[in-house]
Amino acid sequence: MPSLILSLETSSPVCSVALHRVADGSLVGQTELRLEKSHSSHLSVLVSQLLENTGHTLQDLAAVALSDGPGSYTGLRIGAAAAKGFCYALDVPLLAVGTLQSLAHQVAQRTAHPENYLYCPMLDARRMEVYAALYRHDGTEELAPTPLVLDADTLGEQLAHHSLLCFGNGAAKFRPLVAGHPHVAFLAGIEPSAIAVGELALGAYQRQEFRSVAYYEPFYLKEVYTTTPKNRT
Known part of the structure; x- marks a missing residue:
C-alpha cells in the first residue's frame, strides 16, 4: 500500500528532495544538490537515488508535494513538470506548499x-x-x-x-x-528545504487539499517577463 509523500524543492539554487511517512510524518530520507542550474538534469536522478537508498520504489508513493513559489521561475517550472509527471504516471494526488x-x-x-x-x-x-x-x-x-x-x-x-x-x-x-x-x-544560512515542504504537505494530505494535476501552475507572485533577442544582422 502506498505510504510515502515525495517532496520536491526547486525554487532556489538548492535542489532538494525528501520522503516522509504518511502514517506518522517521520522523515525517511532526504538529499540535495547545490549546483547552479542543475535542476533539470539532476532532479529525477536525486529522486531515483533517494528511493533506492531508502529501499523504496515509485509505487510506494501516496502523493507528491512541491514547493509552490515564489522563487526561481525556471526552478519552479522544472519542479512542477516533474511533480505532474510523477502524479500522472502513478495516479497519485499533487500537493503544493508555499516556499x-x-x-x-x-x-x-x-x-x-x-x-x-x-x-x-x-x-x-x-x-x-x-x-x-x-x-x-x-x-x-x-x-x-x-x-x-x-x-x-x-x-x-x-x-x-x-x-x-x-x-x-x-x-x-x-x-x-x-x-x-x-x-x-x-539568521544566516536558511535555505528552502524539501524536508519542511514534506512536513507541511502531510497536513495538506490529511485535509485532502489536493491540486489539479492538469491545471496547476506555480505561484510566481510576479509576471514572467520575456524579451525578444536583438537583431544582430
Whole structure:
C-alpha cells in the first residue's frame, strides 16, 4: 500500500528532495544538490537515488508535494513538470506548499520560545526587491507573500509592535537598512528545504487539499517577463 509523500524543492539554487511517512510524518530520507542550474538534469536522478537508498520504489508513493513559489521561475517550472509527471504516471494526488511558508516553518521549529517572534522569510528578487511574508510560529499568515522594495521604512509598522526574525537569501539586503533596530534579528544560512515542504504537505494530505494535476501552475507572485533577442544582422 502506498505510504510515502515525495517532496520536491526547486525554487532556489538548492535542489532538494525528501520522503516522509504518511502514517506518522517521520522523515525517511532526504538529499540535495547545490549546483547552479542543475535542476533539470539532476532532479529525477536525486529522486531515483533517494528511493533506492531508502529501499523504496515509485509505487510506494501516496502523493507528491512541491514547493509552490515564489522563487526561481525556471526552478519552479522544472519542479512542477516533474511533480505532474510523477502524479500522472502513478495516479497519485499533487500537493503544493508555499516556499515562504515552508521557510518560516523551518525556522520556527528550531527557535526557542517561537511564540515571541514574527517570522519574515525573504527571497532575493534582484536589485533592492525581495519576495517576503510574515508568519506566526503556528503558521498563521500575518502578511501574505508580496514583492517588497526595501528601504529604511519597510515593515516599519510591524517592527514597531513585534520582534521579527528575518532570513532567506534576500534578508542580507535588508539588514543594513535596519541596523541597530531593537526588534529585528537576522539568521544566516536558511535555505528552502524539501524536508519542511514534506512536513507541511502531510497536513495538506490529511485535509485532502489536493491540486489539479492538469491545471496547476506555480505561484510566481510576479509576471514572467520575456524579451525578444536583438537583431544582430
